[in-house]
Structure formats: structure tokens, C-alpha cells
Amino acid sequence: MNTLAEAWHWLTDPAHWSGDDGVRHRLAQHLVLTAVCLVISCLIALPVALVLGHLGKGGALAVNLSNIGRAVPTFAVLVLLLLTPLGGYGEGPTVVALVLFAVPPLLTNAYVGMREVDRSVVRAARGMGMTGRQMLFQVELPLALPLVMNGVRIAAVQLVATATIAALAGGGGLGRIITAGFNLASTPQVVAGAVLVAVFALIVEGLFETAERLAPRLARGRR
Amino acid sequence: MTAPPDDCLARNEWICGAYLSTRRQILLDAVAQHLQLTVIAVLVGLVIAVPLAVLARRWGWAAGPVLAATTVLYTVPSLAMFSLLLPVYGLSAALVVAGLVLYSLTLLVRNILAGLRAVPEETRQAARGLGYGPVRLLLTVELPLAVPAAMAGLRIATVSAVSLVTVGAIVGFGGLGNLIYAGMNTYFKAQVLTASVLCVVIAVAADLLLLGAQWLITPWTRGARG
Secondary structure: OHHHHHHHHHHHOHHHOOOOOOHHHHHHHHHHHHHHHHHHHHHHHHHHHHHHHHHOOOHHHHHHHHHHHHHOOHHHHHHHHHHOHHHHOOOHHHHHHHHHHHHHHHHHHHHHHHHHOOHHHHHHHHHOOOOHHHHHHHHHHHHHHHHHHHHHHHHHHHHHHHHHHHHHHOOOOOHHHHHHHHHOOOHHHHHHHHHHHHHHHHHHHHHHHHHHHHHHHHHHHHO | OOOOOOOOOOOOOOOOHHHHHHOHHHHHHHHHHHHHHHHHHHHHHHHHHHHHHHHHHHOHHHHHHHHHHHHHHHHOOHHHHHHHHHHHHOOOHHHHHHHHHHHHHHHHHHHHHHHHHOOOHHHHHHHHHOOOOHHHHHHHHHHHHHHHHHHHHHHHHHHHHHHHHHHHHHHOOOOHHHHHHHHHHHOOHHHHHHHHHHHHHHHHHHHHHHHHHHHHHOOHHHHHHO
């Protein structure tokens, strides 16, 4: 309990919030890092998954990729990239490692979502003379959207959590507060950093949850 | 003065046979620590997860809180998880194991519960009709039928644990992660690559091993297919 009280003291001390090592700066870094990685991962994974799902091909690829992705430690990928020439480009290795980490769950969820669409609906759409592109965007994608978004949500939350590992390799973000705490042997600071990251992850989870609940209402309102 | 040896270690190459032969003991120790941490964590996770899932199945009201608690645990980042447990365990291997156990709980509880829920009601009724009590029903009918779903969760949990152990390097108990961490600080390419590859090899081997175990302990699933 004592440690928690000390961590709370650390968090409420305004001196810890300002400056380059301050919470505010680290939070901004963390936010930018995860947002950039999420957008890049979605741009890579979603088109591939939607097209594969539409064609009904590559299911084994999508699922196996996800399993392999789980077996490769993000920390190892990050360090490996750091030691390549790419390591010279600031946050470059971190972004690549996190994107590699986020793509498999996105791909698998989006692919499964597309395949779960009721086949009779798809056949009906084809019977109505829709082209492949129309079927994809007007029938399959809207029906698959909840599962696709679930994949995005899982990826987003895991990215927030995993981005802390960047700090182990000298990157920015909230993880730096934790590693700095370890180096100073300051348990309150370590715990404070951990709480910040956990709260951040839970907020992201909550935002997606809210968006999921509100989206149908908003869509109805527009009509 | 003798000239420095011109081998792949001196040239700091990614793939280096000399590294493998000279650091053999270090690598073996790291692999042993990695395996030990993973196995203990997954076993402890299993011991906690099974009763939790059984309780959640037995009393419907317990399912919500149990699932919610394990999901929240899963959202906590690994680095943060180790740090949050730091006041309790200090800088020790127990810290890493405790963190990994908490992670595996989500996957295990969820899958075991799904497996228990998938047992057909008719099967349960048939067993009750044969005079099975609740304990015998659970042990001889429900749990065996939940094995395939539970094994799927166990495989995911094990593979994730193998890769998460590396983060334990922050407290010095990261198995192969220690080598990766040290290799990063000293720019030792061969060490980083070798340790990373070994991590993946362990994960894949563990997955195949569990798949084989599942095949062995669920003979009834084979007859139907072929």
C-alpha cells in the first residue's frame, strides 16, 4: 500500500509532468507512436485481408501469419532492427517492429470477418448483378465491419501496451518513465509509469467500446 | 603485438559459427532459464485457470467478473505488469513468472470456459441419468470434452509466454531476452540474432509439442475424421 501512496505522490507532483522527461511529453510521444503505427498497420493489413476475404483465398496464410506473429518476440525484432542500418533513423525501428506486431491480428480478424458474412446474402448480391467491387464495398464490408473493427481495437490496445517496449531499446514514450524508474531504483516511479500505461490502454479500449455502441445510432440518425 | 583474430566475431557478423562454439554454455543456460520460466508460468496459470473456469461455469453470475478481471489483466502492458508486481516480488525470477501467469490467465480461462460451455446439454443429462454426481460429471465428462478448446488456449498462452519472457530482461530474468538486451547494449549482432532465432524455435517447438500431446490425449476426436 505504501508503494502505491508513493506512486500517487510521484504522479501528483507537477515537476514530473513538465520537461522532456515529463509525463506530458512522454504521453504525447506514446500517443503519436501508437497512432502512426496503427494507421500504417491498417493501411497494410486491411486492404489485403478484405481482398483475400472477398476472393475466399489465403485463409491459411492469414491464420498462420497470426500464429507466427505471436511466436516472434517484439523486443527481439526491435533490437534486430536497431542493429541494422535502419537503426540510424530515430523511431524507424520501433515503428517497423510495432507494425510487424500489429499486422497479424488485424489481418486475421478482418479476413475472418469477411468470411463470416452470410454466403446467401453474397449470392443474392451476385444474383442482383453486382460487380465484385460493389459486392465488396456495399455488401460484404458493411456486414463484416463489427469484426473488422474488433481486430482494429485489439491491435490498438496491444500497440499501446507494446509501445512501452520501445523504451527498453532507448525509444520514447511512457515506457521511458518505467525504465528510468528501474535505473534509478525508484519503485514509486516505476509503478507510476505502469499505472499511466495501463490507464492509457484501458482508455483506448473504452473509446472503441463507446464508438462501437454509438456507431449504429449515428448511422441511423443520418438516414 | 599480435594482430586481432580475423574471424566472424571480430567482424561482428550476424551469423557466426565461432559465437555458437565459444558461447555454448551461456546459450544453454539462457535457454534453460527461458524454458524454466515459461513452463512454471504456464503450469501455475493452468492450476489457477481450471478452477476459475469451473466456478464461472457452475455459477453464471461469476462468469462476468472472472472474464472482466482477466481481460483487464491482459490490457496491462508486459513492461508495466512486471513493474506493478515489483513492490511485491522485488527483482526476482518470481516477478517474471507472476507477470506471465497473469497474462496466460486470460487466454486459459476464456478457452476452458468456452470448452465447458460447449458440452452438449444432452450429454450432461445422459451422464446424470446414469447416476453421475456433479463431481464425477465434471471430472469424467465435462473436463475431458473441454480439452480441445482448452488446449487451443494453452498453445496460444505458451507461445505468447515464450516471447514475453524476453521482456523479463529488464529485471535480469529474461532467459534469451538477457542475451538480446546485452547484445543490444554492446552491438553484438551474432548474439542478438542467435538468441532471437532460438526464441522462435522454442515457441514453435512448444506449439508442436502441445499439438502432439493434444492428439495423444483426445483419441475420440480422431475416429470421427478418418
